[in-house]
Amino acid sequence: MEIRALGGSGLRVPAVGMGTWRTFNVRGEAAEENARHIVDEALANGADFVDSSPMYGEAERVLGAAIGGRRAHFLVATKVWTPSAEEGRRQAEQALVYFGGHIDLYQIHNLVLWREHLALLERLRSEGAVTAIGATHYSAGAFDELAEVMRTGRFSAIQIPYNPIQREVEREILPLAAELNLGVVIMRPFAEGGLIERTPPPRALEPLRPFGVTTWAQALLKWGLSDRRCQVVIPATSRPERMAENAAAGSPPWFGPEERALVSRLAGAE
Secondary structure, X not given: OOHHHHEOOOOOOOEEOEEOOOOXXXXXXXXXXXXXXXXXXXXXXXXXXXXXXXXXXXXHHHHHHHHHHHHHHOEEEEEEOOOOHHHHHHHHHHHHHHOOOOXXXXXXXXXXXXXXHHHHHHHHHHOOOEEEEEEEOOOHHHHHHHHHHHOOOOOOEEEEEOEOOEOHHHOOHHHHHHHHOEEEEXXXXXXXXXXXXXXXXXXXXXXXXXXXXXXXXXXXXXXXHOOOOOOEEOOOOOOHHHHHHHHHOOOOOOOOHHHHHHHHHHOOOO
16 A cells, blocks of 8 residues: 555555554563564565554554554554643654654544644655554544645545444545545554444354355454445454454455445444
């Protein structure tokens, strides 16, 4: 996947990436070694888009260390998250140290102090330290402000929650992203684990086998990527063996309306 797919070119490259919320907020040799194994599996299976944030505790540091000398093989997305412009500069300086002096997609987390942080990120982009700038929010209550941010013409991508039981972005945000040709990163594809707890019996997934789906997690990931307005989905995992399973959902064929409706029904949304 190329970062230009996340804003500006119209190129569609759906892919499963990897989030680091909770799972990479770890300390200690064993836990950090496990993080390295997850990154190994992500790279081996083509899940080269990785997402982090200073909001996630140790995650940026642990992810940077796990990537190590393989930085050129990953698209790194991270975020600035603070109500202080000065602290935002410190966060950016530290993130650039963690990630080899370059961030592929630098996002303003939850729109906190977005005007001030945007000026910082635009400067870093002009200096070549950042490729693309994005904005994120998890709450439907902030989507009016997110739409305002999108209309400024100064952003290349957004990151939003999207899954069969959280579809508020379908009202305005996804149509606007398509109109403005913005990249879309899907967070919370499993509704923070709530949908995984509702795993249907294997026989219910049989109609999805022709689409390469053998697990409920794959069904949920492919559900999001089958919306042609979305480019990448970033599930987190603490188990290296799950990385290959997740990544397999990033390959065609894609669901049509019937398959997406089936997944929604299985999720209890219809």
